[in-house]
């Protein structure tokens with residue numbers, strides 16, 4: 378798919394998702410190119426009277442939100458987040474996600490976890506049958522732990538993320554490692570990573586998204602997790 382085609386699909390999903398934000402709400406604002414369209418649409422709606430506070434998941438999103446005239450709050454100031462909307466790098470049929478290709482996964486996970494509803498938006502190229510298709514799982518680690526983690530996770534061939542020949546530093550001052558998970562069972566990988574000292578967060582977002590809005594060549598699709606039991610648990614309405 379050409380970049381301009383995928384941009385059109387991202388925009389379609391973002392515009393649809395922006396409709397979910399209502400006046401009086403606190404909304405988590407995700408990071409990345411799909412969310413840029415979301416911020417533009419929310420900015421347009423704010424000019425027409427929508428009043429809400431946004432919780433940005435990155436410095437870049439904060440800057441873009443302010444450029445759109447949106448009111449923002451830091452996550453720690455928000456008692457509750459009504460809805461969070463964010464992009465993803467891979468989405469499986471249960472709406473489990475891999476995130477973090479943009480390097481904002483730690484704050485994205487904090488905001489998504491605090492949100493009453495977490496909606497993922499993407500173009501259809503992000504849909505996969507099984508997470509791990511692209512073979513990369515980003516994790517955020519403390520700088521001090523870098524040498525030890527490289528050794529502890531060497532079977533995942535960890536690569537320190539670089540930008541212009543220098544280590545990429547996240548908004549929270551940490552490093553990103555891109556792991557090559559190959560065919561490893563990702564729930565096993567997650568358990569192991571969570572036990573590894575210095576790993577602050579992983580890009581696996583399991584059982585977090587309750588709704589996906591996907592831009593496709595045939596129009597916008599609204600998806601719920603395929604497994605109805607999981608959907609019911611997420612909505613707290615198991616009878």
Ligand code: A5P
Pocket residue numbers: 407408409410411412463464465466475476477478479480481482485
């Ligand atoms: C940022 O860390 C990521 O999790 C993004 O949400 C993800 O990479 C999706 O980005 P795009 O919308 O640019 O594809």
